Amino acid sequence: MPQIDYKAALIEPVRRLVVKVGTAVLSDPSGLRLDTIDQIAAQIDTIVRAGREVVLVTSGAIAAGRARLGHLGASMAERQAAAATGQIELMRQWAKAFDARGRTVAQLLLTHQDLAERKRRDNAVHTIHALIAANVIPIINENDTVAVEEIRMGDNDVLSSLVAGMVQAQLLIILSDVPGVLTGDPRKRADAHLIPLITDAESGMRGLVAESAGPLGSGGMATKLKAARQAAQAGISVIIAPGDAPEVLHAALDPVRAIGTLILPSQTRLKRRKQWIAFAIRPAGALAVDDGAAEALRHKGRSLLASGIREVHGEFASGDCVSLLDHTGVEFGRGLVNYPSVDVSRVIGRRSAEIARVLGYKVADEIIHRDNFVLLEELA
Numbered sequence: 001m002p003q004i005d006y007k008a009a010l011i012e013p014v015r016r017l018v019v020k021v022g023t024a025v026l027s028d029p030s031g032l033r034l035d036t037i038d039q040i041a042a043q044i045d046t047i048v049r050a051g052r053e054v055v056l057v058t059s060g061a062i063a064a065g066r067a068r069l070g071h072l073g074a075s076m077a078e079r080q081a082a083a084a085t086g087q088i089e090l091m092r093q094w095a096k097a098f099d100a101r102g103r104t105v106a107q108l109l110l111t112h113q114d115l116a117e118r119k120r121r122d123n124a125v126h127t128i129h130a131l132i133a134a135n136v137i138p139i140i141n142e143n144d145t146v147a148v149e150e151i152r153m154g155d156n157d158v159l160s161s162l163v164a165g166m167v168q169a170q171l172l173i174i175l176s177d178v179p180g181v182l183t184g185d186p187r188k189r190a191d192a193h194l195i196p197l198i199t200d201a202e203s204g205m206r207g208l209v210a211e212s213a214g215p216l217g218s219g220g221m222a223t224k225l226k227a228a229r230q231a232a233q234a235g236i237s238v239i240i241a242p243g244d245a246p247e248v249l250h251a252a253l254d255p256v257r258a259i260g261t262l263i264l265p266s267q268t269r270l271k272r273r274k275q276w277i278a279f280a281i282r283p284a285g286a287l288a289v290d291d292g293a294a295e296a297l298r299h300k301g302r303s304l305l306a307s308g309i310r311e312v313h314g315e316f317a318s319g320d321c322v323s324l325l326d327h328t329g330v331e332f333g334r335g336l337v338n339y340p341s342v343d344v345s346r347v348i349g350r351r352s353a354e355i356a357r358v359l360g361y362k363v364a365d366e367i368i369h370r371d372n373f374v375l376l377e378e379l380a
Helices: 004-011 034-049 061-069 076-099 112-116 118-133 157-166 221-233 248-252 272-280 291-299 341-346 352-359
Strands: 016-021 053-058 105-110 137-142 171-176 237-242 261-263 285-289 309-313 321-325 331-336 373-375
Touching: 004 261, 016 034, 016 157, 034 053, 034 076, 034 248, 053 076, 053 118, 053 157, 061 076, 076 105, 076 137, 105 118, 112 118, 112 157, 112 272, 118 137, 118 157, 118 272, 137 157, 157 171, 157 221, 157 272, 171 221, 171 248, 221 237, 221 261, 221 272, 237 248, 272 331, 272 373, 285 291, 291 331, 291 373, 309 341, 341 352
Parallel strands: 016 053, 016 171, 053 137, 105 137, 171 237, 285 321
Antiparallel strands: 237 261, 285 309, 321 331, 331 373
C-alpha cells in the first residue's frame, strides 16, 4: 500500500513533533551550511505558526568546531575540544536564523546520564514543556564535551528518539543525507533503492544493509533504524527524509505527498517506564541466569528469583539496571534490581524464603520484578 494511504491518518493528529537534523545535512568540510540552517528554521517557524509544537535536535557541533579550529586529530579530547568550540557557533547560527523570524530559542545539552536518572530526566522534560509554553524553540544536542560515550552513540539519532518519547511527541522526523531507508548502501550497491513505507518496525527493518557513517557525522543508517525502531515501539510515527530536499519538513507533514521513508508506530507499544528501562538506561552490571529462569522470563511472564541466578557480573546498587544473560552469554533482557550486587552474590541459587536469613533483611521475593523487566528479544 502506498505511503500516502497511511499519512493522512497519522499526520493530521500530530500536535508535537521532534525534528532531528544530522551533521551531514548541516555541514560540509568548510563548516556549517548557513543556508540549510536558515531554510530549516523557516520551515519550523511556519509549522509552529500553523499550531504545532516543535522540538529540534541538532548535530553539527564537532564539524563546526573542526572548521573553526583547523586541523585536529581524532582523539576523544580533540573531538571534545571541537565540540566545545563548535557548539557556540552552531547555536549562534540557529539563534540568528530563528531571530530573523521573531523567534527565541533555548539550548539544552543532555547526556545519556541525564536521561537515565529519573529526576534529571523529569527536570529536562519540565524545562522543555515550559519553553514550549513560552513559545520558545527548544534546541537539544548531546553534551559532547563531557559525555565520551555519547559522541559514539550515533550523531544524535538515538537521542532524538528518546527525546520524542520524553516529550510525548506524535512524530519524529529524521533529516539525513540519503533519500530515506534504502535496500542497501548506494555507495556499494547500484541497485539500492528507497523503501517508502515500513509498516512493521520490528520485522520490516531486519536484514537491511546499513551504510557506515559519513566523514563528518558519527551516525549511519544503522543508528537511524535503531532510533526509528525505538520511537515506533513507543507509539511514535517516524519519517526519515533527505535534508536537502526543498521544503522537506512541509512535505513530511503533507498528508498527500510521499517523501523519504515512513515508519508506522508498532501495534504493541512499550509503556513509558519499560521504554526508559530498555533504551535510556545503561546497564551497570549483568546477571547470568540458568535455562529455567531464562525460559520463565522469556515465555512465561515471570520475575527473576535468586534461585535462577548463576553468576553476578560487575558492581551495581539497588535500583540499578542490569543485563540478563542466558547460558550462551547473550543478553536477552534488562531490568531494575531490588538488591545490590554484593547481596545478590550472597543469595545466588537460594530460595526466596532464605533471603531474609542470609542477608538480615528482605526487600522483595524477586531480584527483578516482572514489571521492571524488558525482554530485548521482542525489540530486536
